[in-house]
Amino acid sequence: MHKNQGPVYYNDYLMLDQLLTSQEPMSKKHATAENPEAHDEMLFVIVHQSYELWFKQILHDLNSVLAIFSKPKVEDNDFGFIIQRLDRITKIQEMMLPYLGILETMTPMDFLEFRSLLMPASGFQSTQFREIEIKLGLNTNDRESIDREFFLGRLTEKDRDKLVQLEKVPSLLRLVEAWLERTPFTATPGFNFWKEYQNVIMTNLAEDEATIQKNMANLSEKDKQIQLESLNLTKENFDSLFNVDIHAKLVAEGKRKFSQKAILNALFILLYRDEPMLAMPFQMFTAMMDIDENFTTWRHRHVLLAHRMLGSKIGTGGSSGHQYLKKAADSNRVFLDLFNLSTFLIPRSQLPKIPNEVKRQLNFNV
Numbered sequence: 001m002h003k004n005q006g007p008v009y010y011n012d013y014l015m016l017d018q019l020l021t022s023q024e025p026m027s028k029k030h031a032t033a034e035n036p037e038a039h040d041e042m043l044f045v046i047v048h049q050s051y052e053l054w055f056k057q058i059l060h061d062l063n064s065v066l067a068i069f070s071k072p073k074v075e076d077n078d079f080g081f082i083i084q085r086l087d088r089i090t091k092i093q094e095m096m097l098p099y100l101g102i103l104e105t106m107t108p109m110d111f112l113e114f115r116s117l118l119m120p121a122s123g124f125q126s127t128q129f130r131e132i133e134i135k136l137g138l139n140t141n142d143r144e145s146i147d148r149e150f151f152l153g154r155l156t157e158k159d160r161d162k163l164v165q166l167e168k169v170p171s172l173l174r175l176v177e178a179w180l181e182r183t184p185f186t187a188t189p190g191f192n193f194w195k196e197y198q199n200v201i202m203t204n205l206a207e208d209e210a211t212i213q214k215n216m217a218n219l220s221e222k223d224k225q226i227q228l229e230s231l232n233l234t235k236e237n238f239d240s241l242f243n244v245d246i247h248a249k250l251v252a253e254g255k256r257k258f259s260q261k262a263i264l265n266a267l268f269i270l271l272y273r274d275e276p277m278l279a280m281p282f283q284m285f286t287a288m289m290d291i292d293e294n295f296t297t298w299r300h301r302h303v304l305l306a307h308r309m310l311g312s313k314i315g316t317g318g319s320s321g322h323q324y325l326k327k328a329a330d331s332n333r334v335f336l337d338l339f340n341l342s343t344f345l346i347p348r349s350q351l352p353k354i355p356n357e358v359k360r361q362l363n364f365n366v
């Protein structure tokens, strides 16, 4: 704990002189008698600056989580901090969403009063936004439709170098993957969890097939085919968990990000989330999915804002405008694997029983 070192003055502490003189609308700088300052540009600047301040806080919390995960061993009592900080990020994201509504009180015609003064500046150049994306696990190369050169070409050399360097440092996605690969529970001698899990799945699928066969008589040819195809698809999906080649294909197609070992251990945590030792990792997964979902929601909301402001005009950064943003919103997902794992969940009543030795490891006081 720090002790008071002398009197502090509110305005100095918050550096308000600096902060409150940092709003310089371009239309004010270029104002003439015929072309006065565009009233709404102040709102435009303040909304963007507010976002950047909160991005700074998100990075502050995210960096501390990355530091914990970068240690050779994540201690059990670190999970409290990890969850608290990831949760805070989700709260900040929720609060940032309605900012776009405030900005929409500026009409498209009000925006046109100063928009051309901004060219070619654009949200593309928000290096903090990129930094968050990269640190979460979305690399420039994964990004949809805008190729690496196009995007990097819009940045100063200094910003470009910084982001390229950041991509070489393990992201949250990769650090959690490495942590999952170290998780020991499913590898206990004498306990072949996955064999038992597969037996449950095979029984369930056989039951589904029997039901379809039983109902065949009442189904049209087309419906029969649809049902059997969907059953095969489900089987293939389950195969992707254990078949190295299918897994590798999904990774190559960008449909899966975690390694196979990490996927299986994440699934174990999701299935046995009620075991005390897995409750916190499960909460961490929940926060990671919330962060991913909140960013996607923001991106979709931002698409609507861009559409409303620009119609089908291109963006100031040179993209196709709201169409580019829509594609980016659909595809720029980071923790997709955690969402997709819901495919492989089974009811609690069907969970294979864990041997006592493993149960002891998963409980605080057995």
Ligand code: HEM
Binding pocket: 047, 048, 051, 052, 103, 111, 121, 122, 123, 124, 125, 126, 129, 302, 305, 306, 309, 310, 314, 315, 316, 317, 318, 319, 320, 321, 322, 324, 325, 328
């Ligand atoms: C009048 C309001 C706004 C309009 C019309 C608008 C429009 C656009 C457009 C068209 C793009 C695509 C890049 C380009 O060609 O410029 C873009 C990107 C972006 N904008 Fe906005 N935007 C607005 C407000 C905001 C606000 C308030 C933020 C908050 C920080 C923001 C953050 C971003 C970011 C981070 C990107 C890059 C997204 C990506 O590449 O995935 N924008 N914006």
